[in-house]
Amino acid sequence: xxxxxxxxxxxxVRLKSEYKLFCSDRAVFGGEPNTHICPVCIGLPGALPxxxxxxxxxxxxxxxxxxxxxxxxxxxxxxxxxYPDLPKGYQITQFExxxxxxxxxxxxxxKGDTSVKIRRVHIEExxxxxxxxxxxxxxxxDLNRAGTALVEIVTEPDLRTAADVRLFLxxxxxxxxxxxxxxxxxxxxxxxxxxxxSVRRSGSPRLGNKTEIKNVNSFSGVERALSLEIARQxxxxxxxxxxxxxxxxxxxxREELRKMRSKEESHDYRYFPEPDxxxxxxxxxxxxxxxxxxxxxxxVRCSRFKKVYELRDYDAEVLTQSAANADYFEELVGIHIDxxxxxxxxxxxxxxxxxxxxxxxxxxxxxxxQIAALIGLIERGVVSESAAKSVLVILxxxxxxxxxxxxxxxxxxxxxxxxxxxxxxxxxxxxSEEVARYRGGESKILGYLVGQVMQSSGGTADPRLARDLLIxxxxxx
Amino acid sequence: xxxxxKVLSSSxxxxxxxxxxxxxxxxxxxxxxxxxxxxxxAVAEPEDLEACGQGPLEGVxxxxxxxxxxxxxxxxxxxxxxxxxxxPYEATVVRRLRRAGALIAGKTNLDEFGMGSSTENSxxxxxxxxxxxxxxxxxxxxxxxxxxxxxxxxxxxxSDTGGSVRQxxxxxxxxxxxxxxxxxxxxxxxxxxxxxxxxxxxxxxxxEASLLLEVVSGHDTRDSTSAEKPVPRYRDAAxxxxxxxxxxxxxxxxxxxLDPPVRALLDDACERLVAAGAEVRPVSLPHTEFAIxxxxxxxxxxxxxxxxxxxxxxFGARLPAEGLDRMYELTRGNFGAEVKRRIMLGTYVxxxxxxxxxxxxxxxxxxxxxxxxTAAFNEVDVLFTPTSPTPAFPLGERVLDPVAMxxxxxxTVTANLAGIPGLSVPIGTVGGLPLGGQLLGPWWGESHxxxxxxxxxxxxxxxx
Ligand SMILES: [Zn+2]
Numbered sequence: 003x004x005x006x007x008x009x010x011x012x013x014x015v016r017l018k019s020e021y022k023l024f025c026s027d028r029a030v031f032g033g034e035p036n037t038h039i040c041p042v043c044i045g046l047p048g049a050l051p052x053x054x055x056x057x058x059x060x061x062x063x064x065x066x067x068x069x070x071x072x073x074x075x076x077x078x079x080x081x082x083x084x085y086p087d088l089p090k091g092y093q094i095t096q097f098e099x100x101x102x103x104x105x106x107x108x109x110x111x112x113k114g115d116t117s118v119k120i121r122r123v124h125i126e127e128x129x130x131x132x133x134x135x136x137x138x139x140x141x142x143x144d145l146n147r148a149g150t151a152l153v154e155i156v157t158e159p160d161l162r163t164a165a166d167v168r169l170f171l172x173x174x175x176x177x178x179x180x181x182x183x184x185x186x187x188x189x190x191x192x193x194x195x196x197x198x199x200s201v202r203r204s205g206s207p208r209l210g211n212k213t214e215i216k217n218v219n220s221f222s223g224v225e226r227a228l229s230l231e232i233a234r235q236x237x238x239x240x241x242x243x244x245x246x247x248x249x250x251x252x253x254x255x256r257e258e259l260r261k262m263r264s265k266e267e268s269h270d271y272r273y274f275p276e277p278d279x280x281x282x283x284x285x286x287x288x289x290x291x292x293x294x295x296x297x298x299x300x301x302v303r304c305s306r307f308k309k310v311y312e313l314r315d316y317d318a319e320v321l322t323q324s325a326a327n328a329d330y331f332e333e334l335v336g337i338h339i340d341x342x343x344x345x346x347x348x349x350x351x352x353x354x355x356x357x358x359x360x361x362x363x364x365x366x367x368x369x370x371x372q373i374a375a376l377i378g379l380i381e382r383g384v385v386s387e388s389a390a391k392s393v394l395v396i397l398x399x400x401x402x403x404x405x406x407x408x409x410x411x412x413x414x415x416x417x418x419x420x421x422x423x424x425x426x427x428x429x430x431x432x433x434s435e436e437v438a439r440y441r442g443g444e445s446k447i448l449g450y451l452v453g454q455v456m457q458s459s460g461g462t463a464d465p466r467l468a469r470d471l472l473i474x475x476x477x478x479x
Numbered sequence: 480x481x482x483x484x485k486v487l488s489s490s491x492x493x494x495x496x497x498x499x500x501x502x503x504x505x506x507x508x509x510x511x512x513x514x515x516x517x518x519x520x521a522v523a524e525p526e527d528l529e530a531c532g533q534g535p536l537e538g539v540x541x542x543x544x545x546x547x548x549x550x551x552x553x554x555x556x557x558x559x560x561x562x563x564x565x566x567p568y569e570a571t572v573v574r575r576l577r578r579a580g581a582l583i584a585g586k587t588n589l590d591e592f593g594m595g596s597s598t599e600n601s602x603x604x605x606x607x608x609x610x611x612x613x614x615x616x617x618x619x620x621x622x623x624x625x626x627x628x629x630x631x632x633x634x635x636x637x638s639d640t641g642g643s644v645r646q647x648x649x650x651x652x653x654x655x656x657x658x659x660x661x662x663x664x665x666x667x668x669x670x671x672x673x674x675x676x677x678x679x680x681x682x683x684x685x686x687e688a689s690l691l692l693e694v695v696s697g698h699d700t701r702d703s704t705s706a707e708k709p710v711p712r713y714r715d716a717a718x719x720x721x722x723x724x725x726x727x728x729x730x731x732x733x734x735x736x737l738d739p740p741v742r743a744l745l746d747d748a749c750e751r752l753v754a755a756g757a758e759v760r761p762v763s764l765p766h767t768e769f770a771i772x773x774x775x776x777x778x779x780x781x782x783x784x785x786x787x788x789x790x791x792x793x794f795g796a797r798l799p800a801e802g803l804d805r806m807y808e809l810t811r812g813n814f815g816a817e818v819k820r821r822i823m824l825g826t827y828v829x830x831x832x833x834x835x836x837x838x839x840x841x842x843x844x845x846x847x848x849x850x851x852x853t854a855a856f857n858e859v860d861v862l863f864t865p866t867s868p869t870p871a872f873p874l875g876e877r878v879l880d881p882v883a884m885x886x887x888x889x890x891t892v893t894a895n896l897a898g899i900p901g902l903s904v905p906i907g908t909v910g911g912l913p914l915g916g917q918l919l920g921p922w923w924g925e926s927h928x929x930x931x932x933x934x935x936x937x938x939x940x941x942x943x
Contacts, residue, residue, distance in 0.1 A: 041567065041568050044793060045788045045793070046566065046567070046568070046793075046794065047548065047554070047556070047561070047564070047566070047669040047670075047788070047794075048546075048547075048548045048554075048566065048570060048665075048666065048667040048668055048669045048670070049568075049666070049667075050665060050666050050701060050702050050703065050704075051703070052700065052701060052702075052703050053703065080784050082783075082784055082787060082829075084787065084790060084807060086790075086792045086803065089788060089792075089793060090787065090788045091784070091786075091787020091788045091790060092784055092787055143792070143793075270830050270831050272783075272784070272826065272829035272830055272831075272834075273829075273834075274780060274781075274784070274829055274834070274838060277672075277673035277674035277704075277781055278670075278673050278703065278704065279703050279704075280703060280704070
């Protein structure tokens with residue numbers, strides 16, 4: 003009989019807000035420890051929280067991106083536990099009455115489109131950080147992160163495989179970036195994942211005992227941790243034993259799950275409504291405004307690209323992975339570049355350039371109008387495609403117009419038959435071996451010879467004319 | 480001088496009442512001598528008196544309960560856990576006082592974190608009642624009430640979570656006002672029970688307590704629970720009279736067990752209200768009997784959470800120990816017995832499995848109590864009750880009997896549960912000890928209760 007895993011995840015997402023949730027400190031990553039702190043976020047006696055309403059809008063964007071129902075009144079609650087990085091001894095979060103409930107995410111899973119229900123989305127503050135390597139024989143505390151804004155997204159246990167969890171998280175991350183709710187910088191801990199997992203006989207309606215995996219901050223880590231835990235649970239059940247309810251911590255370096263001390267998991271958080279803050283009130287107008295400002299979500303955009311622009315699946319998917327790339331592409335199409343050609347340039351040379359310069363489609367200095375001009379020059383035969391790629395690099399470095407660069411550097415495509423013939427003759431004389439192979443029937447070698455002519459011409463030869471001349475000379479001799 | 484005849488300017492307020500003002504040196508000498516009351520935990524040095532604004536309190540010395548954060552003076556909450564703690568920031572009320580020209584004379588003694596009704600729960604020893612040094616001054620703002628009653632200062636700030644301004648004002652024979660929840664910013668008031676805590680004012684006269692209230696009230700962007708309501712001239716309300724005012728007498732606040740002399744003084748006060756032009760009629764507040772248990776569930780629940788930050792990690796006392804848990808245990812051992820008792824109670828009522836039975840029930844009861852008042856204030860303008868069932872009791876009498884101590888708040892906790900304003904004004908003496916009468920008003924009804932208290936005060940003054 004087969005086993006089936008039942009998995010639900012909780013994702014903590016750091017919102018892209020300029021300030022912390024309840025004070026006016028900047029929410030910045032890094033920086034000297036304890037330089038972005040104030041009486042409120044370090045829990046000094048007498049200090050009180052004041053909600054930064056910018057954050058409610060970011061949380062609404064998140065919840066609405068997943069089609070959640072927004073609650074017009076949600077209530078802050080205190081979640082109590084003692085830990086040195088938690089200044090007040092409680093975390094301000096939402097418990098009984100969260101901001102939003104009942105959404106869903108559809109993603110391309112390993113068995114086709116898969117839907118996961120979102121149970122709830124709520125806002126909460128983050129804790130500080132313990133630094134174990136600053137002071138000998140002691141831990142130091144950095145409270146720069148304390149009080150920064152998170153949303154917690156909780157799914158129903160709708161996932162069935164570790165691989166699907168990873169694909170789901172990818173979709174979730176893409177959506178969060180798309181709607182501008184979070185930078186989703188994994189290295190900076192913008193996304194942290196907990197997962198609940200149990201195993202049962204396939205098709206059984208009963209749930210097995212579940213374990214919780216805490217504190218994983220990479221998607222591959224989540225997949226590996228879940229795979230290990232699912233295998234362990236199956237082995238336990240097959241040996242006739244029972245899976246104990248427990249909390250496990252993923253150790254990314256050792257790639258292993260470790261049981262947390264039972265004391266750590268036996269928390270009674272003693273939730274109760276936060277008396278220092280009034281409930282969060284959201285109006286229908288606010289919801290409408292946020293909804294209207296949401297960009298088209300990646301999956302919708304991807305299928306539109308395929309349908310409207312008749313792009314290949316691959317191009318459409320790569321283009322819509324980032325909203326900036328997709329916007330860049332549509333801007334090119336908007337200035338009358340053929341969609342296929344535009345896609346080829348964004349996915350190909352432009353992406354190459356961005357990777358090399360560590361930039362994205364918003365920050366790369368070559369703007370769509372410049373690329374459009376360059377494509378126009380190729381179409382009119384002024385410049386070869388290979389020369390155009392060098393023009394692109396120069397555009398990024400120096401700016402200016404493509405035609406000026408082409409002229410200044412003599413990158414015009416050579417169409418003069420006399421000049422071309424002399425390059426062709428020169429190549430054929432040098433490459434007698436390849437000429438012999440061509441004449442012996444190995445016609446594929448022609449491409450190599452065209453490349454040689456292009457090289458001799460410094461990339462300026464018109465490849466179509468060069469090819470014709472080569473064939474003519476190879477046949478006529 | 481007739482109060483009704485004129486609106487008093489600040490300098491007249493200062494001169495009013497006859498007893499002159501004392502200097503910091505006077506206060507130090509009085510507190511340091513054998514007759515010292517231990518009302519102050521810290522007295523300012525002359526160099527601590529920062530240059531101040533020109534406002535209605537220009538040059539007036541004001542004492543602050545030691546749970547209000549000051550930068551120049553330590554803020555201890557009467558607790559060993561904050562011994563010597565100096566706040567790096569200042570409470571909003573302190574900034575408002577200085578803007579109005581006031582000078583901060585010092586920090587006054589209190590029951591640890593405001594938890595108590597006698598100021599005997601201070602880690603730094605009890606405050607004595609200036610009327611009779613064998614008696615408690617009430618609490619938890621006992622230091623502030625004693626300092627005003629002894630004439631060290633004419634005005635002081637306290638905080639009132641269940642009666643902590645009104646009850647000590649009554650025990651010491653001065654005036655105490657707890658305004659509507661949200662009237663005064665709590666920013667910089669060290670929390671005991673956030674949904675009940677409210678800073679209150681204590682003055683030698685209704686006028687002084689009202690003027691101080693006027694100065695420190697108003698919206699503060701740093702406190703989300705502070706209200707965006709304009710602040711009336713409360714000092715004018717003190718002299719405006721009560722012609723036509725309807726005063727309700729809630730039967731539940733006049734139980735059989737009240738001592739006859741206490742009852743007689745209350746009856747006399749009612750007659751004076753009528754003589755001043757008010758109409759008096761009985762009303763009922765049927766949920767009153769549930770107020771004390773309701774209060775002790777909610778207040779301890781919030782306290783257990785508010786006091787979690789005193790963990791030895793960032794500020795205040797830390798007792799070194801091997802391991803984090805041991806450090807927490809030893810450090811939090813610094814709390815006094817009453818604070819520990821309330822943290823335990825609060826932790827218990829919030830724990831899973833008990834939450835609904837205790838906290839949930841208490842929340843619903845709180846709503847019923849608030850509703851009682853809403854209904855009553857549809858009929859009457861203010862309510863008149865005793866502030867406390869008895870005058871001041873002897874030091875040590877109730878220390879070992881927490882329930883008896885809790886019951887001294889039986890008439891005051893309801894105002895905190897309902898969020899309404901309350902005021903205690905002297906209404907004579909029983910066996911030489913001052914008794915307080917309490918006036919309660921609807922939300923934002925401070926002016927009404929101040930007017931009623933002003934009329935009573937004027938009536939007693941005419942006797943002498
Ligand atoms: Zn801060």
